[in-house]
Structures are given as C-alpha cells and as structure tokens.
Amino acid sequence: MTEDTVDSFLEMLAAERAAAPATLAAYTRDLEHCGASLATEGETLATASVEALRRWVADMASDKLARRTIARRISCIRQFYLFLLREGRRRDNPASQLDAPSPGQTLPKFLTETEVSTLIHASACAPDNSPAQRRRLLLGRAALELLYSTGLRISELLALRRDMFREEARMLMVRGKGGRERLVPLSEPAREAVTALLQEDGAKKSLWLFPGRTPLRPITRQGFDKILADIGARAGIDPARLSPHVLRHSFATHMLAHGADLRVLQMLLGHADITTTQIYTHVQADRLRAVVESHHPLGKLPDGDAGQDRQEEP
Structure with a gap:
C-alpha cells in the first residue's frame, strides 16, 4: 500500500504541478528517508503516527542535518499526507503538527x-x-x-x-x-x-x-x-x-x-x-546609503550634529 500511495503522490506532482524529474527524485529520497525511520519503529508512511514523525524530526536534528534540509523534508512529508487526506486514504494529517526549523536566508553568491x-x-x-x-x-x-x-x-x-x-x-x-x-x-x-x-x-x-x-x-x-x-x-x-x-x-x-x-x-x-x-x-x-550621503542636506554631518537647526513640525 505504501509504494502505491507514494507512486500516486509522485504522479500527482508530475501531472498537476509539472514537477521536473530532479524534483521528483528529491521528493522520492525524502519519502524514503522518512519511511526508513518509521520502519525502525514498526510503522510505515501510510500508517505513521504523529509521535513517530516527531521522533524522525528529532533524529534529523540530532544528526545535525542542515536546517534547510530538515525544513525541505518536512515540507515534502506535509504535502504527502495532505495528498492522502484529500484522496481519502487517511482521515488525518499527522504531519500538520510538525514544527519545521526556519531555513534561514542565505544571500546569493555572485560575481562582480x-x-x-x-x-x-x-x-x-x-x-x-x-x-x-x-x-x-x-x-x-x-x-x-x-x-x-x-x-x-x-x-x-x-x-x-x-x-x-x-x-x-x-x-x-x-x-x-x-x-x-x-x-x-x-x-x-x-x-x-x-x-x-x-x-x-x-x-x-x-x-x-x-x-x-x-x-x-x-x-x-x-x-x-x-x-x-x-x-x-x-x-x-x-x-x-x-x-x-x-x-x-x-x-x-x-x-x-x-x-x-x-x-x-x-x-x-x-x-x-x-x-x-x-x-x-x-x-x-x-547604493541607498550613498544616495543619502550625497544628496540629503544632513547626510554628511557628523553623528550627533544631525539634529541641529532642525525645527519640529507644528
């Protein structure tokens, strides 16, 4: 049953969201990782409990996986169970209560x-x-x-x-x-x-x-x-x-x-x-800082002097 649900989920991603092969491969790996963790506790993706999924998340944190990786895997699992819920294959979404770490924002690397x-x-x-x-x-x-x-x-x-x-x-x-x-x-x-x-x-x-x-x-x-x-x-x-x-x-x-x-x-x-x-x-x-320093009447005043001669609005 589990393989059937995973295949159906991946087919939905490909048909309805036009997911690329690389995206489907990434989702497959994330589902396999979660499934392997659940198997150690005698559960499957189709029957997973909230507690088992929380332990899976805790294990990833203990293994010191990157926050972005953990967040991505949790997102995948949430979408999977939402799909099962909508298809009537489960009556609940056990992943809805998972807390995902903020992946943080990495500034893009670029050349001059x-x-x-x-x-x-x-x-x-x-x-x-x-x-x-x-x-x-x-x-x-x-x-x-x-x-x-x-x-x-x-x-x-x-x-x-x-x-x-x-x-x-x-x-x-x-x-x-x-x-x-x-x-x-x-x-x-x-x-x-x-x-x-x-x-x-x-x-x-x-x-x-x-x-x-x-x-x-x-x-x-x-x-x-x-x-x-x-x-x-x-x-x-x-x-x-x-x-x-x-x-x-x-x-x-x-x-x-x-x-x-x-x-x-x-x-x-x-x-x-x-x-x-x-x-x-x-x-x-x-650029904004340079514009202010070049054109604002107080842009080049030393710190502490910016308030001199400034009149409050009535």
Missing part, C-alpha cells in the same frame, strides 16, 4: 561585473585552438552570454532548441518551473555568440542548441560544468565561486544595481512569488 566580463573574454577562440577546443569555447561563450543576459536556470538553458533562434529572434519563450512560460529578451552579444555556435554545429543533426556527444540529446549538466570550469580557470576565477546559478544571481544582482524594477526582474527570472526576488535587494543597501 568585472569578473563576468573577464569570464566571457576568456571564452574567446584563438587561432591555434584545435577543432575540439574551438567548439568547446564557442559553446561556452554562447552559454555564458545567454546565462548572464537572461538569467536562465541551467535546466532552461540546456533545454533550448535550435529552431528558437531562427529569423534573428529577439525574444525567447522559456518554459520554467511548474511549466510556467515567460518571454526573455536576447541581447546582441548573446545572439552573435549563438549564431557562431550554430554555424560551427551546422553539420550536426540535432534539435538542441547545446547538443551533447549524442546529438539526439542536449549536453548534460555535468558536461557543461566541465566546460564552465575550464573557462573559469582561464579567467583566473576560483571554481568554488563559479556555477550556472552564480551567473543567474549575478544577472539579477547587477540588474538591480543598475536600477531595474523588482517586478520586471521577477518576470525575467520566472519567480512565482516576488518574495523570492526580494533576496537580491541586498545590493541596494550601499
């Missing part, structure tokens, strides 16, 4: 504008490059230009098809999380880099902009990570600071720093909730 420029320049081809090196650099440059100018997720980038760039396309229709579609503009440097890659791959019979070793499939995330690491090494950037998501964070951070509207940024990034986008507003603190 100079570092991004150095990274893109490091992907330039040289006359002495071998055909294989030339192709890797062209692929890397096209990917870097797209990631930094659009803020795409890596899954969205690798899912791009060649026919999306026909007739000098100026906009891309991207399908993001939950199957939500959004339009993102293409910068001229990105279009030029993509055109160079398409010309290089002209003989490849592939649907994908970034084909892998087998043209029938796009390059894998691991394959792209190796290309990105190679270009990062050429640019002198620590590999630990470089990833496709860091480039997405860099795009968002730099856009806000140059005055982009938060709602526009939300649409470009494909965030369902603007609170997710608001994490990038940390970059505005220094």
Whole structure:
C-alpha cells in the first residue's frame, strides 16, 4: 500500500504541478528517508503516527542535518499526507503538527561585473585552438552570454532548441518551473555568440542548441560544468565561486544595481512569488546609503550634529 500511495503522490506532482524529474527524485529520497525511520519503529508512511514523525524530526536534528534540509523534508512529508487526506486514504494529517526549523536566508553568491566580463573574454577562440577546443569555447561563450543576459536556470538553458533562434529572434519563450512560460529578451552579444555556435554545429543533426556527444540529446549538466570550469580557470576565477546559478544571481544582482524594477526582474527570472526576488535587494543597501550621503542636506554631518537647526513640525 505504501509504494502505491507514494507512486500516486509522485504522479500527482508530475501531472498537476509539472514537477521536473530532479524534483521528483528529491521528493522520492525524502519519502524514503522518512519511511526508513518509521520502519525502525514498526510503522510505515501510510500508517505513521504523529509521535513517530516527531521522533524522525528529532533524529534529523540530532544528526545535525542542515536546517534547510530538515525544513525541505518536512515540507515534502506535509504535502504527502495532505495528498492522502484529500484522496481519502487517511482521515488525518499527522504531519500538520510538525514544527519545521526556519531555513534561514542565505544571500546569493555572485560575481562582480568585472569578473563576468573577464569570464566571457576568456571564452574567446584563438587561432591555434584545435577543432575540439574551438567548439568547446564557442559553446561556452554562447552559454555564458545567454546565462548572464537572461538569467536562465541551467535546466532552461540546456533545454533550448535550435529552431528558437531562427529569423534573428529577439525574444525567447522559456518554459520554467511548474511549466510556467515567460518571454526573455536576447541581447546582441548573446545572439552573435549563438549564431557562431550554430554555424560551427551546422553539420550536426540535432534539435538542441547545446547538443551533447549524442546529438539526439542536449549536453548534460555535468558536461557543461566541465566546460564552465575550464573557462573559469582561464579567467583566473576560483571554481568554488563559479556555477550556472552564480551567473543567474549575478544577472539579477547587477540588474538591480543598475536600477531595474523588482517586478520586471521577477518576470525575467520566472519567480512565482516576488518574495523570492526580494533576496537580491541586498545590493541596494550601499547604493541607498550613498544616495543619502550625497544628496540629503544632513547626510554628511557628523553623528550627533544631525539634529541641529532642525525645527519640529507644528
């Protein structure tokens, strides 16, 4: 019965919420972890008690798992039992009483504008490059230009098809999380880099902009990570600071720093909730402070003097 309920839950996520394979795999691991804990007490996911679930949470805390990991697993279990409740497979939701730790807010890591420029320049081809090196650099440059100018997720980038760039396309229709579609503009440097890659791959019979070793499939995330690491090494950037998501964070951070509207940024990034986008507003603190110091009549007065000559309103 347990396997049947888990399968039904995963099928619901895939059908109704358009959950990606990676998301389904994560939910499966979380359910398996909880199920293994319950089995030690003679219970199952289908019959779990509130007390057994609380002990599972306590065990995770004792094992010093990251707060974010614990919060994610509890969220998964809550959704699972809510599904069983709605389907009539249980009369209660034992996970509704679980206390999840606050995952905390981690500020996104990003590169400086100079570092991004150095990274893109490091992907330039040289006359002495071998055909294989030339192709890797062209692929890397096209990917870097797209990631930094659009803020795409890596899954969205690798899912791009060649026919999306026909007739000098100026906009891309991207399908993001939950199957939500959004339009993102293409910068001229990105279009030029993509055109160079398409010309290089002209003989490849592939649907994908970034084909892998087998043209029938796009390059894998691991394959792209190796290309990105190679270009990062050429640019002198620590590999630990470089990833496709860091480039997405860099795009968002730099856009806000140059005055982009938060709602526009939300649409470009494909965030369902603007609170997710608001994490990038940390970059505005220094700018706001500088504006106040430069333009406020009391902005440059020493501490303690700011109240002098100030008249109270009647």
